[in-house]
Amino acid sequence: MTHGGQHPQQRPRVGHIQFLNCLPLYWGLMRSGALLELDLYQDSPDRLSAALVAGDLDVGPISLVEYLRHADELVLLPDIAVGSDGPVLSVNLISTLPPEELDGQRIALGSTSRTGVLLARMLLSGRYGVTPEYVTRPVDEAQRLVDAAAAVLIGDVALRALTEAPRSGLQVIDLGAAWREWTGQPMVFAVWAARRDFAEAHPGQVKDVHEAFIRSRELSLAEIDELSVVAARWEPFEAATLARYFRILDFSLGERQLGGLREFAARAAALGEVPPLPAGGPRFVFES
16 A cells, blocks of 8 residues: 555545454444444554554554654544553563562563553663563563563463463562552553544544544443453453453543653653653644
8 A cells, every 4th residue: 555645535544453452442333334434454553553654554543652753743533542540451560579579580571562561661660670681572482481580461461361370370460550550640552543644634534533433432332241242252251351351441532541641651751762742742633
C-alpha cells in the first residue's frame, strides 16, 4: 500500500490489535456491523504501530511509546485507549527474588511491547532502585526463566503466569498496579490515533471511525459475560477469567487517564526514550 492515494470513497484503512485485550473492541465492531464500513487490518501492536507511522494505515491503535515518538505526525482519537487504573493482569514481572533485590540480575524481556518493557524499566530503577541487565528472549524461554532471575511478560502468557508462577514459587508483580501505587496515576498502554494528514483531508471518515469504536466499546461492555463465554471457546482461559480481565481493563481516555499519560510521557522523556510532549499536551483530532 502506498500512502496518499486515498480516494474519498475508499474505506479508511484501520488497524486492530490481534490481542485478547482488544477483543471487546473487535466484538463490538462485529456486533454493530461497523466492520462493513472499515478496511480492517489485524496484526500485532508493533506492526500496526509501524504501519500507522509509515502511512500504510489511516487510523488505528498505537502503543503509547510509539505515539509519543511520533506525536507530531499523529492526532489522538478522544476517549478511547487501552489501560488500567490499578491492576492490569496482563503486564507482569515474574521473579525468583523480590524486585528490590534484582540489582545486577538478568531480566528476560519476553515481549516486544515497548510500552510494557519501558514501564518495567521505569519501575525497577525509579521505584525499586535497581539496575538489572536486560536481555531479549523468546516468550517460552522468558517464562521459564531459562537464564534469568526475572522476566517481563505481557499478554496471554502474563495472564497465565498469574496463577502458574506462584505454584513454582515465583513472585508476580502486576506492573499496572505497581505504577498506580508509585505514581497514583492510571496507566495507558495504547491509544487510538489518526495520521494528521489523513485527518485533515478526511475529517468525516475519522469521525465515523471514532464513533464506531465508541459504539463498539459500549456494546462490548454491556455484553461482557456473553463475549467472555464466546471467547473462552477459542482462548485458553475460562469465561470467568476473561470476564474479570475485560472488566479490569480501562478502554477510556478522560482527564484522569490523560494525567497518567502525561506522567508516563514526562518520565520517558527524562530518560531520553521519547521527545517531550508539547506544552499543550496531546493534540486531538477533534474535541469529544
